Structure formats: structure tokens, C-alpha cells
Amino acid sequence: MDKPVNSYLIKGGMIVDGTGSAPFSADLRVHDGLIAAVAPSLDATAGEVLVDASGCYVTPGLIESHTHFDGTMWWQPDLNPLPGCGVTTVVMGNCGFALAPLHDDPAVRREVVKIFSFFEDIPESAFMDKLPWDWRTWSQYKQSMVANTRVTANYGAFVGHIALRLAVMGMDAWERAATPAEIEQITALLVDALDAGALGLSTNLLDHDGSDRPVPSMVADDAELGALFQVMANYPRATTQVIVDSLMRFTAAASMERIARLTEGLAVRVQWAGVPTLQWQKNYGIQQPILELHERFAREGRDFWTGYAHVPITVTASIRQSLLFAQSNDYVWHEVVTADSDAAKLALLADADWRRRARHSWANDSLETGFFRRPEAIMLDNSENGADPVTSLGDYAARLGLPASDAMAQWFIDNGLSSSVTMPPWEKDDDMVVRLTRDPLAVGNINDSGAHGQLFCASGDNLLLYTDYVRRGLLRIEEAVHCQTGKLAAHFGFADRGELKAGKRADVAVFALDEIQHRRKYKVFDVPDGKGGCSWRWTRDPAPMRLTLVNGVATFADGENTGAMPGVMVSPAEANG
Numbered sequence: 001m002d003k004p005v006n007s008y009l010i011k012g013g014m015i016v017d018g019t020g021s022a023p024f025s026a027d028l029r030v031h032d033g034l035i036a037a038v039a040p041s042l043d044a045t046a047g048e049v050l051v052d053a054s055g056c057y058v059t060p061g062l063i064e065s066h067t068h069f070d071g072t073m074w075w076q077p078d079l080n081p082l083p084g085c086g087v088t089t090v091v092m093g094n095c096g097f098a099l100a101p102l103h104d105d106p107a108v109r110r111e112v113v114k115i116f117s118f119f120e121d122i123p124e125s126a127f128m129d130k131l132p133w134d135w136r137t138w139s140q141y142k143q144s145m146v147a148n149t150r151v152t153a154n155y156g157a158f159v160g161h162i163a164l165r166l167a168v169m170g171m172d173a174w175e176r177a178a179t180p181a182e183i184e185q186i187t188a189l190l191v192d193a194l195d196a197g198a199l200g201l202s203t204n205l206l207d208h209d210g211s212d213r214p215v216p217s218m219v220a221d222d223a224e225l226g227a228l229f230q231v232m233a234n235y236p237r238a239t240t241q242v243i244v245d246s247l248m249r250f251t252a253a254a255s256m257e258r259i260a261r262l263t264e265g266l267a268v269r270v271q272w273a274g275v276p277t278l279q280w281q282k283n284y285g286i287q288q289p290i291l292e293l294h295e296r297f298a299r300e301g302r303d304f305w306t307g308y309a310h311v312p313i314t315v316t317a318s319i320r321q322s323l324l325f326a327q328s329n330d331y332v333w334h335e336v337v338t339a340d341s342d343a344a345k346l347a348l349l350a351d352a353d354w355r356r357r358a359r360h361s362w363a364n365d366s367l368e369t370g371f372f373r374r375p376e377a378i379m380l381d382n383s384e385n386g387a388d389p390v391t392s393l394g395d396y397a398a399r400l401g402l403p404a405s406d407a408m409a410q411w412f413i414d415n416g417l418s419s420s421v422t423m424p425p426w427e428k429d430d431d432m433v434v435r436l437t438r439d440p441l442a443v444g445n446i447n448d449s450g451a452h453g454q455l456f457c458a459s460g461d462n463l464l465l466y467t468d469y470v471r472r473g474l475l476r477i478e479e480a481v482h483c484q485t486g487k488l489a490a491h492f493g494f495a496d497r498g499e500l501k502a503g504k505r506a507d508v509a510v511f512a513l514d515e516i517q518h519r520r521k522y523k524v525f526d527v528p529d530g531k532g533g534c535s536w537r538w539t540r541d542p543a544p545m546r547l548t549l550v551n552g553v554a555t556f557a558d559g560e561n562t563g564a565m566p567g568v569m570v571s572p573a574e575a576n577g
Contacts, residue, residue, distance in 0.1 A: 006552055007031045009044050010510060013053030016478050018060040018486035018499040023478060028058055030506040033552035037502055053510050056546055057477060060485035060498050061088025061507030062462055066307065066446035068092065068120045069155065070099050075130040075528055077151045077565060081519075082449065083556035084542020085460045086509030088549070089154040089570060090449065091492065095119070095243045096204030096217045098160030099131070100141030101167040101189045108170045109133070112163055118210055120448075121321050123535055126528040136167075138193035142569065150565035152555045154507070156492060157569075158241055159193035161203035161217040161228070173216035178224045186224065187231050194231070197571030199492055200238035200269070201228060205255045206245040210326045210334055226262045233266040237493035237572035241307075242272045246286055248329065248367065253289050260297065260304075267303070271443055271491070274307035275436060279427040280369045287432065298441055305491060308436045309446045310469065311461040312425040315371075316382070316521075316538060319345060319412060324423070328370045332361035333405075342417055349409040362405040375404035377424030382523075384416025393421065434474050437465075437483045443491055444483045460519065460540050466511075467518045477513070493572030506552035509545055516543035 008030040014023040015038060027042040028035065044050055067090045069079065079090065092098075097116050102109045110128075117124045132148060135141040138159045145155075165173035168185045178186060190201060203225075204217045232240050242259055244252035256272060263270065275294050276287045297304040317324050325333040332354070339345045348354045366372040376394030388396070388411065397407035412419055436442040447461040462484060469475045489498020497505040519540035529535040548556040553566035 005049050005554065006033065007045075007048045008051055008506075008549065008552075008554075009042060009048045010051040010053050010058055010508070010547070011042070011044075013056045013058035013510060015500055016057050016059045016481045017501065018481060018489070020478055020482040020486070022476075023057065028500060028508070030508065030549060030552050033506055035500060035502055035504050035506050035508075038500055051510065051547055053546065056510050056512045057481075058500070059086070059481045059509050059511075060489075060500055061509050061548065061550065062086045062445070062484045063088070063488040063492075063494075063498065064090045064445060064447070064449050064462060065443055065484075065488050065492075066091060066094050067449040068094065068097065068116075068122075069449065070097070070157065071116065071122055071127045071131065073149055073151050073155065075126055076526065077149060078561055078563075079152050080561065081460050081540055081542045083152050083548050083550075083561050084544045085463055086511060086543070086545045086548050086556075087153055087462065088507035088509070088555075089156070089494070089497070091156050091158075091199065093158030093160055093199070094202050094241060095207070096160045096162040096202050096215065098138075098158060098163045098202070099127075100135055100138040100159070101163055101192075102133075102136050103167050103170055104136070105170060108166055111166055111171065115162060115209070115215065117321075118323055119207060119215075121323060123321060123527060123529060125531070129528050137189065138198060139196035142196050142198075146569055151567040152561070152565055153550055153567045154497075154570045155567060156197075156199045156494075156571055158200055158202035158239075159190060159198045161201060161220070162215055164189055165216040165220065169216075174213060174219065176219065177221040180223075183224050183227050187227050190228060190231050194235045194238055197569065198238070199572060200235070200240055201232060202241040202243070203228075204243045205251070206243045206247075208326075210323070210331075210338060212326075212331065222258075222262060225259075229263050229266055229268055232268045235572075236267055236269070239269045239271050239305075239492065239572075242270060244272060244274075246274075246276045246281060246290060248327065250286060253293060256290075256293055260302070263302075269303040269305070269491075271305045271307055273446065275432065275442070277308050277310070277429050277432045277436070279429050282429050282432070284369065287429070291432075294441070305441050305443045306436065306439075307443045307446050308433070310428070310433045310437070310444060310465050311447045312428045315423050316420045317371075317423055318420045319417060320535070324371075328366045328372060330358075330361050330366040330372060332358045332365075345417055346413060349413050355406050355409060358409065359403050359405045362403075371423035372404070374424050375407075378404075378408075379422040379424075380408075380411055380415075380419075381422050382420045384418040387415045430469070430474060433469065437469075437475060437479055440487075443488065445488065460543070463516055463543055464518055466513060467516060470513065492570075494570055497570075506549050508547070508549040510547040511543065511545045516545070519543070 010028040015026045029037040070092045113127045244255040246252040281287045378393035381390045465480045486498045521538045525534045527535040550566045
């Protein structure tokens with residue numbers, strides 16, 4: 001096998017260096033995985049690959065700040081389409097969901113997979129079949145990842161609070177507070193992870209499972225959370241990520257007041273999700289109190305960073321695997337998702353009593369602001385057998401003379417159980433997106449890449465900041481780039497990347513703003529189904545970038561993935577170097 005090219009001269013482009021500074025004309029030299037020089041009119045030397053960047057921006061590689069590639073990277077190491085979207089680093093272990101540490105009991109270990117699978121819409125079978133499960137502690141998990149995986153992008157990972165509780169408490173983690181002895185064990189496992197290079201601790205104060213049970217991290221009392229924060233205070237470059245609820249039960253403000261109280265006097269970096277950026281959250285008065293908290297935390301000098309999304313949430317509903325119904329508070333429709341066979345799913349969809357209950361739940365229990373209340377905007381656009389043309393659920397229901405819930409049940413019966421429907425996007429509050437992108441204490445580029453493969457949210461959505469906000473003139477190119485590069489690198493403690501400066505790691509993206517596009521979704525069948533075959537996920541074609549370099553190695557060039565797998569594990573420990 002030929003050695004990868006290790007020297008590039010990128011000439012004639014506009015450098016956007018990741019610091020937030022205005023673009024400037026210069027060339028960039030890459031050698032042996034590092035940026036060797038950034039200067040005007042550099043001359044080519046022997047052995048360099050010359051890249052014509054005329055008409056292009058040359059930027060640091062883009063960082064995905066919130067992904068769920070924890071399992072996916074083991075069976076989809078190309079992380080497609082991220083290389084063609086300029087992504088060079090992904091952050092995993094978010095939302096309290098992580099694959100380590102593990103309990104000795106196989107049934108409890110399986111619970112980690114079940115939780116991950118439900119909330120991130122990834123088949124359990126893929127986890128069980130493709131991962132070696134040769135670890136118990138997080139440090140052993142790291143060793144296994146480094147030894148057994150080769151991927152296209154760098155990766156860093158939080159240790160998840162849910163995994164910590166399950167590893168110590170077993171199934172009791174769902175039911176009760178930890179004892180002092182258990183808290184001591186939980187914090188010891190956290191120390192193991194942080195010493196091994198975990199990005200920090202992620203916890204979840206939002207989610208309920210398919211039986212409407214709060215996830216184990218929500219059962220933790222102040223004594224447990226306080227002990228975890230005491231540990232985090234000893235690791236100043238690590239981050240505590242807290243997922244709070246501004247979507248369903250609207251407990252975000254109360255949760256953050258609790259976090260503020262428990263971290264009082266501690267030097268703890270907290271990334272919390274965050275100031276809402278959906279228009280309905282603004283209209284319903286949900287946004288303003290949380291924004292006021294963000295501003296108060298800044299005035300108080302806290303190292304609190306609010307997470308936010310610039311992506312208009314559009315999801316695809318499947319009855320094969322989807323948390324959408326449960327998280328929309330429609331647990332009657334969720335019964336179809338959890339039915340254990342196609343025959344059972346069909347029986348429910350056709351049953352008169354189930355349809356009666358489903359109509360009531362759809363109209364009365366589902367979130368008032370949710371997708372189901374807008375049938376005219378729900379698109380029946382992916383029929384398995386082509387029985388019906390593309391149409392809206394509203395039009396289809398009118399044609400059949402049925403309520404929306406009954407009509408969708410009939411559509412799945414007639415069009416096949418592997419059909420899916422596209423829910424209408426929630427409108428963004430563009431002003432808030434722009435404000436937070438410019439805010440020095442906000443973390444953007446949150447889009448859940450690697451998860452929700454059958455919902456599609458959404459590898460490649462990082463580029464909407466350029467194809468939408470920059471093109472419309474709402475943001476300057478240097479603001480968008482800084483948001484996804486230098487700012488995130490500083491936040492996570494990636495000291496040796498995130499900016500185009502001599503001596504930094506050569507994570508680089510080259511693109512022409514007028515060439516890149518936010519591509520349409522389509523299905524690929526490449527997710528292991530545990531039966532010797534593959535299930536499907538949504539993906540999209542690359543933007544494309546002109547060039548993506550990871551540690552000085554091209555992962556995307558000449559319009560396609562190169563096949564190179566140069567990604568390495570990154571951590572805040574790099575900053576100690």
C-alpha cells in the first residue's frame with residue numbers, strides 16, 4: 001500500500017484562520033501532519049502536491065460538537081458524508097449516553113445498548129454484533145477504540161453519567177438515589193475516564209424512555225451531582241455537559257438553577273443545552289427566561305457555555321425504529337414502533353380499538369407544538385412499494401375521509417412498514433442563531449450526526465451555516481468558521497488544532513462558497529441488522545469540499561472520499577503538552 005501524501009501547498013485561496021479574524025490572501029503549506037507555513041507567495045518544493053485554491057476559502061477543519069458516533073464509528077468508519085463536508089473532528093458521548101464504563105452483569109451491559117438504541121435510533125443488533133465489548137472501565141474502552149478502529153476523522157468522547165450509574169448500581173440506577181458508597185465508586189470511575197483523556201462528563205436532565213421513565217441520570221440526587229462536580233473541578237480543561245428540557249416538560253430553567261447552586265464556588269466548565277433557537281419556543285415564552293439565565297451566568301463570571309443548534313429540525317418518522325412518537329408524548333403510536341413483529345405492527349394499525357386510542361392520543365396527548373398537530377405539512381414521501389403518490393397527510397386524510405391518525409395508519413398498511421414520512425421543519429429564530437454564533441460563551445454546530453439514521457438529523461447540516469446564514473448575509477464567513485473551528489477547539493481543550501497557524505495540526509478544509517450545497521437525503525442499506533443483512537439509514541452526498549485534510553492526510557479530494565483513515569483520539573490532555 002502506498003504511503004499517504006504528507007506534503008501539500010495550497011495556493012491562491014483566502015485564509016479564514018479560525019480565530020474570527022477577517023479573511024486574507026495567503027498560501028498554506030502542510031508537511032508531516034502539521035501546518036508548516038501560512039504566508040503570501042510560497043514557492044513549491046519537491047514532493048509537494050500543489051492545490052489550486054483560487055476562488056476558495058481555506059479554513060481549519062470543521063468540528064462537530066455534538067454527535068453520537070460512539071457505536072456507528074465501529075461499522076461505518078468512513079463517517080460518510082462528513083469528509084465531503086469538511087469535518088475533521090467529531091465529539092461523542094453526548095447527552096449522558098456512552099458505552100463505558102460497564103457493569104459485570106451482561107443484562108445491565110445490554111441496558112446501555114438499549115438506552116442508546118432507543119434514544120438515538122440505532123439498531124441494538126449493530127452494537128452487539130460489531131463492537132468487541134472488551135472493556136469495563138472508560139480507560140479500557142479508550143484502549144479498545146484506539147487499537148481496533150480506524151476512522152476518517154479525529155474523535156473525542158465524554159463519559160456518560162447514565163453509564164456511570166448503571167456500571168455501579170445496575171438496574172437500581174433507574175429507581176433510586178445512590179448511597180455514599182456507590183457515589184464513591186461512581187466518582188472513582190469518573191476519575192478513571194478523565195485521567196484517560198475523556199472530554200469530561202455528560203449528563204441528561206431531559207429524557208424519558210419509551211415507558212415514560214426518567215433516564216437514570218435524572219434520578220441522581222444533589223449529593224451525587226455535587227460529588228461529580230467536585231471531581232470535575234480538579235480537571236479545569238474538561239467540560240461538564242448538561243442536557244436540559246426546553247422542548248417537552250420545560251424544566252430547563254429549574255435544572256440550570258440547580259446546576260448553578262451545586263457548582264457555586266467551583267471552577268467547573270459547564271456546557272448546557274441551551275438557549276432555544278426555534279421560533280415556537282420564542283413565541284411561547286420559553287426562550288426568554290433561558291436567555292436571561294445565560295446572560296446572568298455570564299455576568300456572574302461562570303464558565304457556563306450555552307449549546308444551540310442552527311439546524312431547522314426536520315425528522316423522518318418510521319415505525320421500524322423511532323423515538324419520535326414517544327418524545328412527542330404519543331405513546332399509543334409508540335406501541336407500533338415497539339411491537340415485536342411485522343404481523344403485530346399490522347394488527348395494531350388495523351385494530352379499531354387501537355385506532356380509537358391513537359386518534360385521542362394524536363389530538364390530545366401529543367405535544368401541542370409538535371409535528372402531529374400539522375398534518376397538512378407532514379409529507380408521505382417515501383413509500384416502500386409505491387402504492388400512493390407523494391402527498392401530504394392532510395390531503396391524504398381528506399381523500400380517504402379519515403382523521404389524520406387513521407389516515408397515517410392506513411398509509412403504512414397500504415405502502416409498507418418500511419415506508420417513512422417526513423415531518424415539517426420547525427422554523428428557526430434566525431436572530432437568535434446569529435446572536436449565539438457571535439456570543440463568546442455559546443457552543444454551536446449541534447446536530448446529532450451519527451444518530452437517528454432513520455429520522456435523519458443530520459450529517460452535513462453543519463454546512464447550513466454557510467449555505468444559508470453566510471449566503472443570506474446574516475453572518476460573515478469568518479464568524480461561521482470561528483464558530484465551528486477555533487472557538488470549539490478552545491472550548492474542548494484541543495490546543496493543537498482549530499486554527500491555521502504554523503505548528504498546529506493540519507486539519508484543513510478547502511471549499512468554494514458558491515459550490516457547496518446542502519444535499520437532499522436518500523436511503524442507503526448499510527446498517528447491520530443482526531440477521532446477516534443490512535437495515536437502512538438516510539444520508540446525503542458530499543457538499544462537496546475541494547479538499548479535506550485530517551492530520552495532514554486527505555480524506556476527501558477530487559470529488560470523492562480517498563479511503564484514508566487518519567483520525568486519532570483527541571482530548572483536553574493535549575493541552576497539557
